[in-house]
Amino acid sequence: MSQLESFETPMPPPHIRERPAFGTGGMPMLGVAVLLELAGIALVLVGVLDLVRGGEETTLPVALVVAGSVAILGGGVVGVGLIMVAPGEAQVIQFLGRYVGTVREDGLRWINPFTFRRKISTRIRNHETAVTKVNDADGSPIEIAAVVVWRVTDTARAVFEVDDYIEFVNIQTETAVRHIATSYPYDAHGEDQLSLRQNTTAITDQLSEEIGARVESAGVEVIESRITHLAYAQEIAGAMLRRQQAGAVVAARQRIVEGAVGMVQLALNQLAEHEVVDLDEERKAAMVSNLLVVLCGDRDTQPVVNAGSLYN
Secondary structure, eight states: OOOOOOOOOOOOOOOOHHHHHHHHHHHHHHHHHHHHHHHHHHHHHHHHHHHTTOOSHHHHHHHHHHHHHHHHHHHHHHHTEEEEEEEEEEEEEEETTTTEEEOOEEEEOOOOSSSSEEEEOOEEEEEEEEEEEEEEEEEEEEEEEEEEEEEEEEHHHHHHTTTTTHHHHHHHHHHHHHHHHHOOOHHHHHHTTOOTOOOOOOOHHHHHHHHHHGGGGGGGEEEEHHHHHEEEHHHHHHHHHHHHHHHHHHHHHHHHHHHHHHHHHHHHHHHHHSSSSOOOOOHHHHHHHHHHHHHSSOOOOOOOOOSOOOTT
């Protein structure tokens, strides 16, 4: 069996790769934000009460109100930096348009509050292509569909290297399925030839390799791919079915003939070994002919009893 050739596609090298973003635990920073908010509210209330009482000294109440307002604003800023990351998700962080890292650790985290965050799913996904009509390597129209299981492994490339990584995976999967279908025949016509129907495992391995090479630049890993639908197109399905049936009949007849010849040879050897009857060459030929008719015929034979001698 010939070896499958490794697929190589001239995809550009990635300009950016995933790296962890700077951050810290979210619970301590949540406590800081709450304390700032409470302290700010308390200072504002004290300052407002002093101003309402109409004391001669107004500098301190005004300072308390300003300090409380600043504390409330600071607590809000600290709270904006809190993010929640669920299992199977990641947060891609940008600061002033630049990529600064990815947060993958799940739970409550705190990062720079002046950053832009984008949520990316790192869970395992699958995509099933539509049934597509293409011509195989022999030019025969066939229908083929496949399913690919994939996940995002590099969130930076998934966000910044392509416009829409989900659509990119879908289109590249369709392209790879078409390429595989046109590279191999539906049925093999030789022992050393690969075919879509008879070498499913090798073909799906090649399909996974090709899809993985096509989507690697988007930071996507292909876990598995399988052909889910494979058939001749409607316009030639009947003719190809008759061809397969004829091939099956020929193969079955060949096995029957091989078995019948072995049984005839065994019968002649047993008769000669046990000296049951002494047959000349003419009678051996007649016996062989009769046994082959009985063993190779597709209908039940009707026996004819010879009431005379062996030669009459």
